[in-house]
Amino acid sequence: MEEVDAIVIGMNVAGANVSKELALLGINTLVVERFAQERIGEKTCGDGLEKHEFRRLNLEIPKGDFVIREITKGELVAPDLKSTITAQAEGIGINRYQFNQHLVKLSINAGVKVLDKTTAVSPILENYGNSMKVSGLKVCNKKGEIKKFRSKIIIDCSGVYAKIRNQLPKSWWVSEKVANKDTAICYRETRVFDSDLEELFVRAYFSKEIAPGAFYWIGCRDLRSVNIGIGILRVPGYPNPYRQFYSKLIPLHPYLKKGKITWKSGGIVPARRSIDCMVANGFIAIGDAACQVNPISGGGIGPSLFAGKLAASVINEALEKKDTSIESLWDYNVKYNKQYGFIQAGGQVFREFLSSLSDIDINKILGVQVLSDEDILYAIEHGKLDAGFTTKLKMARKLIKYPKLLFLLRKMQTRMEKARSFYLNYPKSSEGFLEWRKKVHKFFSVNI
Ligand SMILES: Cc1cc2nc3c(=O)[nH]c(=O)nc-3n(C[C@H](O)[C@H](O)[C@H](O)COP(=O)(O)OP(=O)(O)OC[C@H]3O[C@@H](n4cnc5c(N)ncnc54)[C@H](O)[C@@H]3O)c2cc1C
Incomplete structure (x- = not known):
């Protein structure tokens, strides 16, 4: 041998x-x-890399011909398409194949x-x-x-x-074994247009009706081409992303029909802690x-x-x-x-929280800016919400008429901290592992 x-x-x-x-x-x-x-x-x-992640992990930010553009902002759009929060993102768009x-x-x-x-x-x-x-x-x-x-x-x-x-x-x-419900199934296309789009953008859309459990996105590769994708949690009864793409996403954004499809494929991505x-x-x-x-x-x-x-x-x-x-x-x-x-553990709590909300609740939260662009970027980056979020919750007068939502937001914040602490205190040797795992499984067996 x-x-x-x-x-x-x-x-x-x-x-x-x-x-x-x-x-x-x-x-x-x-x-x-x-x-x-x-x-x-x-x-x-999605062809995107977040620079903060590379900095945090002490990795060199990739450079080369595969970099197609710098990303300086990202937009998060509520299900009603009315509320959009714009985040000062720092990322790069890549040609994944070349990378x-x-x-x-x-x-x-x-x-x-x-x-x-x-x-x-x-x-x-x-x-x-x-x-x-x-x-x-x-x-x-x-x-x-x-x-x-x-x-x-x-x-x-x-x-x-x-x-x-x-x-x-x-x-x-x-x-x-990784449960199906902890993964998202995705369908993605790239489309090319004959004329320039109005601006370069990267937009993530929350919508339980279209992409239950996850989100869909439309991101410019350049002014004439976009990456469009949809992720749906693999939960029994949730729809197929390909069908949602054609029956819901495209009709809601009809300008996409003008683009010529240059690539289409599917994939599965884990959506949980390691x-x-x-x-x-x-x-x-x-x-x-x-x-x-x-x-x-x-x-x-x-x-x-x-x-x-x-x-x-x-x-x-x-x-x-x-x-x-x-x-x-x-x-x-x-x-x-x-x-x-x-960060993943805290992020899982946040993701599960968003998945548990109805479109109406997401509209409320994004509409009154209780969860701002900074909060969401902070959650992605740190797996928790920063101190400013607590202050904002206290002052969220517009949410006072929705006490259940306020309660859930507070609970989510506490749970994110707890989830993080399990992983920050991971057992130093295999000896403490079984006890640690028991606590972690108990914690994640309940949703918010
Ligand atoms: C729709 C979608 C969008 C995404 N967008 C982004 C994004 O914008 N930015 C980002 O950072 N991440 C993104 N991701 C996640 C990212 O693509 C993955 O986390 C990353 O590719 C993981 O790389 P990997 O090498 O672990 O696995 P993979 O990329 O899956 O590679 C596995 C490799 O193993 C090979 N292989 C499999 N089985 C065998 C076998 N039995 N024998 C030999 N070879 C085998 C496969 O051919 C493949 O080459 C996205 C994922 C999806 C599904």
């Missing part, structure tokens, strides 16, 4: 990045990707070996003391040929379906495979780049110690959760 130090499954953002980081540390790394190399990056995406290809190139230049057009089929496990560890991977190429690789560590970057993580023994903490435990003996999960996505904005590129860098340094230390046990890799859980996981 061929042997390498590390095998990465998937070469999109998470896989391309972590493999590059590993190779730069001198670790002999193989990536297995089911698509042909030139197709990597054909991904349904991913850029990451692939960096990885290959760093010395990573790529096996494209090859699917990771199943993990290989072996005895490890009283337990088991992941010790290799079975793969299958397009001709149907099966091959096995041995490796000191397997890194699952296969996206939301977490192909290998989901096959690990049920008793392993890392194999936690999975409880992201490591096992000989195994790490990164990116969507570990639910490392901001539950409010759906942004997963920044967190997965951060997690890749972190994972590479933890893996490097583990390999130097010749110990890739869960304990040796545990620091990845701790550091990720202390630097970003807590």
